[in-house]
Amino acid sequence: KQLLANRVKTLTPSSTLAITAKAKELKEQGIDVIGLGAGEPDFNTPKNILDAATKSMEQGFTKYTPAGGLPALKQAIIAKLQRDNELTYKANEVIVGVGAKHVLYTLFQVILNEGDEVIIPIPYWVSYPEQVKLAGGVPVYVEGTSEQQYKITAQQLAAAITEKTKAVIINSPSNPSGMVYSPEELKALAEVAEKHDILIVSDEIYEKLLYNGNKHFSIAQISPAIKARTIVINGLAKSHSMTGWRIGYAAGDADIINAMTDLASHSTSNATTTAQYAAIEAYNGPQDAVEEMRQAFEERLEKIYPQIAAIPGFKLLKPEGAFYLLPDVAEAMEKTGYDNVDAFAEALLTEANVAVIPGSGFGTNTTIRLSYAIAYDLLEEAVRRMDKFVKSKW
Numbered sequence: 001k002q003l004l005a006n007r008v009k010t011l012t013p014s015s016t017l018a019i020t021a022k023a024k025e026l027k028e029q030g031i032d033v034i035g036l037g038a039g040e041p042d043f044n045t046p047k048n049i050l051d052a053a054t055k056s057m058e059q060g061f062t063k064y065t066p067a068g069g070l071p072a073l074k075q076a077i078i079a080k081l082q083r084d085n086e087l088t089y090k091a092n093e094v095i096v097g098v099g100a101k102h103v104l105y106t107l108f109q110v111i112l113n114e115g116d117e118v119i120i121p122i123p124y125w126v127s128y129p130e131q132v133k134l135a136g137g138v139p140v141y142v143e144g145t146s147e148q149q150y151k152i153t154a155q156q157l158a159a160a161i162t163e164k165t166k167a168v169i170i171n172s173p174s175n176p177s178g179m180v181y182s183p184e185e186l187k188a189l190a191e192v193a194e195k196h197d198i199l200i201v202s203d204e205i206y207e208k209l210l211y212n213g214n215k216h217f218s219i220a221q222i223s224p225a226i227k228a229r230t231i232v233i234n235g236l237a238k239s240h241s242m243t244g245w246r247i248g249y250a251a252g253d254a255d256i257i258n259a260m261t262d263l264a265s266h267s268t269s270n271a272t273t274t275a276q277y278a279a280i281e282a283y284n285g286p287q288d289a290v291e292e293m294r295q296a297f298e299e300r301l302e303k304i305y306p307q308i309a310a311i312p313g314f315k316l317l318k319p320e321g322a323f324y325l326l327p328d329v330a331e332a333m334e335k336t337g338y339d340n341v342d343a344f345a346e347a348l349l350t351e352a353n354v355a356v357i358p359g360s361g362f363g364t365n366t367t368i369r370l371s372y373a374i375a376y377d378l379l380e381e382a383v384r385r386m387d388k389f390v391k392s393k394w
């Protein structure tokens with residue numbers, strides 16, 4: 001008998017994790033590798049949040065919580081959505097889960113029937129297609145080319161919709177492109193979603209990391225009708241440097257949230273109690289650290305962007321959010337003798353000792369993703385190494 005279920009036969013491990021593992025292996029051999037693969041802020045979680053977690057444990061709050069999250073945390077999230085996004089939700093329209101990643105996983109499990117299609121813009125976050133497939137759904141890719149700032153248009157969305165389309169995923173600011181949809185662009189996409197009666201999954205996890213004066217706008221803000229068909233996904237990982245705490249949430253239709261809560265009651269029971277207490281403080285306490293971290297990222301971006309753009313054969317747009325750069329390296333690959341981006345990234349790792357994520361994992365076969373969530377002097381050194389690598393082979 002075969003050991004594994006059909007469901008996992010086509011499952012590919014996250015490309016981000018694979019390159020990180022290889023980089024770690026080289027480091028253990030004593031090789032000085034600079035990792036630009038990180039998908040997490042390089043700051044510790046703010047002290048007030050750490051203290052709130054400790055205090056909750058000392059007070060004995062170390063037991064199960066309701067499956068959908070502590071009522072006080074739901075209230076903190078509801079207050080946040082009102083304060084930051086002018087969105088009004090009730091407690092039965094919010095679920096807290098084990099990171100935005102698992103919240104998305106649970107969402108696809110409860111909204112997709114076998115064969116239902118989900119429209120995923122390219123370049124995409126690595127986990128969307130796998131999560132859709134694991135729920136029996138079919139990813140339908142629509143490419144946002146670099147000419148259109150890696151964003152999809154309303155016309156493209158309309159053209160991709162079939163009778164089987166259940167939802168479209170919008171991730172703004174985007175991982176991996178760092179691009180941000182304008183309110184007008186979101187309105188055009190929302191109109192199409194409304195016309196064809198599909199759901200909008202709006203992944204807003206990078207909301208707080210916006211640069212150049214950009215302000216966040218949630219697609220759910222467009223109108224009550226659009227809000228009703230939107231499931232807002234967010235979390236504390238990127239905004240409050242809390243990746244390891246694993247707290248994310250969804251806000252949307254009460255029936256969907258209720259089904260997600262029932263499923264969570266049989267899968268996770270609840271997000272870790274201590275982490276939930278930390279999250280309450282993260283949203284109810286002072287927000288200065290969020291802005292300080294954002295400024296640190298923006299300063300790095302301003303300095304590193306021109307340096308990366310100056311590497312021969314690297315073409316890139318200046319990101320407006322998140323903490324990634326996505327140079328198109330088609331010319332660099334061609335001039336240095338690589339016919340695919342995986343081999344190019346592998347050579348950067350083994351020969352230049354810089355770990356980057358090949359775009360193949362995001363649906364873009366000529367890009368690499370560089371994270372600037374590391375110290376600036378390391379970033380500069382990584383640029384020097386990549387520059388030297390490309391020039392030596394040109």
Ligand code: PLP
Pocket residue numbers: 039098099100101102125171174175203205235236237243246247248
């Ligand atoms: N969505 C996007 C676009 C992400 O980049 C990430 C993390 O890398 C997540 C969701 C998941 O975040 P969390 O750590 O809350 O699971």
